[in-house]
Amino acid sequence: xxxxxxxILKDGKIxxxxxxxxxSFLNHQMDPVFMHExxxxxxxxxxxxxxxxxxxxxxxxxxxxxxxxxxxxxxxxFAKKQKTAxxxxxxxxxxxxxxxRGTESVIAVSKEYLNSEDxxxxxxxxxxxxxxxxxxxxxxxxxxxxxGGVGIVIEKGFQDGGKQLRQxxxxxxxxxxxxxxxxxxxxxx
Amino acid sequence: xxxxxxxILKDGKIxxxxxxxxxSFLNHQMDPVFMHExxxxxxxxxxxxxxxxxxxxxxxxxxxxxxxxxxxxxxxxFAKKQKTAxxxxxxxxxxxxxxxRGTESVIAVSKEYLNSEDxxxxxxxxxxxxxxxxxxxxxxxxxxxxxGGVGIVIEKGFQDGGKQLRQxxxxxxxxxxxxxxxxxxxxxx
Numbered sequence: 177x178x179x180x181x182x183x184i185l186k187d188g189k190i191x192x193x194x195x196x197x198x199x200s201f202l203n204h205q206m207d208p209v210f211m212h213e214x215x216x217x218x219x220x221x222x223x224x225x226x227x228x229x230x231x232x233x234x235x236x237x238x239x240x241x242x243x244x245x246x247x248x249x250x251x252x253x254f255a256k257k258q259k260t261a262x263x264x265x266x267x268x269x270x271x272x273x274x275x276x277r278g279t280e281s282v283i284a285v286s287k288e289y290l291n292s293e294d295x296x297x298x299x300x301x302x303x304x305x306x307x308x309x310x311x312x313x314x315x316x317x318x319x320x321x322x323x324g325g326v327g328i329v330i331e332k333g334f335q336d337g338g339k340q341l342r343q344x345x346x347x348x349x350x351x352x353x354x355x356x357x358x359x360x361x362x363x364x365x
Numbered sequence: 366x367x368x369x370x371x372x373i374l375k376d377g378k379i380x381x382x383x384x385x386x387x388x389s390f391l392n393h394q395m396d397p398v399f400m401h402e403x404x405x406x407x408x409x410x411x412x413x414x415x416x417x418x419x420x421x422x423x424x425x426x427x428x429x430x431x432x433x434x435x436x437x438x439x440x441x442x443f444a445k446k447q448k449t450a451x452x453x454x455x456x457x458x459x460x461x462x463x464x465x466r467g468t469e470s471v472i473a474v475s476k477e478y479l480n481s482e483d484x485x486x487x488x489x490x491x492x493x494x495x496x497x498x499x500x501x502x503x504x505x506x507x508x509x510x511x512x513g514g515v516g517i518v519i520e521k522g523f524q525d526g527g528k529q530l531r532q533x534x535x536x537x538x539x540x541x542x543x544x545x546x547x548x549x550x551x552x553x554x
Contacts, residue, residue, distance in 0.1 A: 200477070251395065
C-alpha cells in the first residue's frame, strides 16, 4: 500500500536493532483519518471472506482493528492481556511471549463473543516473530470459528513471523513488508 | 445520550459490588458503528473547544478516543502504562492507582506529541474514582497544553471521580451517568 509506505518513510524512525518506530501515526499517537484508510484497504482485501468478527490484541492493535470493523460493520474483539477481576473465567486463553519486552503473558477472549459460527479475521499493527498472532490463531481455533486470514499493517520481513504463517497455509495480508534496514534506511519488499 | 442508555440497559451486565460490564459493545468486544456514534456525540459537545489532540489511556479508552479523533480529524494519543524498552525516556509521566485491580502503574506520554500549543480533550470509557483521568490531567498540565475538557462514555455517579473533577472546575461531559444500581437495575441520573 503506497500511502502506508510513504508515511513510514516520512515519519518512521529507525533505532538500533532494526527497530522501526511509527509512534507518531500508528501506535502511541494515532492518525485516525489515515487509520481509516488502512481499514478500507483491509476491507478491500478481505471482502471475499465475509467476516463476522475482527480479532486483535490490546493495546496497539485496537485502533486499526476498529477501523476494519467500522468498514465491515461487524464487532471487533480485543484479547486482553492477563485476566482481570472483571473478566469472566469462561474465556479462551493462550500464552504469548514478547521478544521485545522479554515477558510472557496470557491473552484471553471471552467465550461469549466467539464461537464456531463465526468467520474471523485477525488484525494487528506489527508482525515480527508472530507470537501475538499465533496466540490469536490459537484462540480462534479453540473457538471453532473459521479463520479467514491475518491482516498486518507492517510486517518485518526479516523476522520469522510471516514465513511461519505462510508455511502453515494461513492467508496473510501485510500492507507493508520491510525487507531490511540498510545504512539507516528502510527497504520494502 | 439516549442511544447509549438504551444500549446499556439492553446489553449491560450487573455484578456484585456495583460493577457494570459493557464488554459486549464497548470494551473487550466493541461495536464500531455504535462507537462511531459516540464519537459524533463528543464532537457535537466539544466543537467549541477546537481541540488539536485527543488524549486517552490504553487499552479500553483507545476505541472511543479514536472515533472522536476521526470526527475532529485530529491525532489521538494513548498514554502507555509503564514504559517499554521501545519508548523514549523523554516522556511526561504520572502515577495511576487502579481500585478495581488493586495495582499502581505509571502512565506515559511522549513529549514529542503534546506541548503548550495544543488544545487537548481527554476521553475515556469509564469514570469511577477518576484515577486514570487525574493522571491524564496531570500529564496535560505538565505539557502546558490547554485542557478543553474531559469526555466520558459511562460515569459511575455513585463514585467520587466526577464530583472531584467538577469541583476542580474541569468541564466534564459524560454521555451516561449511572446514579445507582438498585435491586439489580441500573438507574440513570
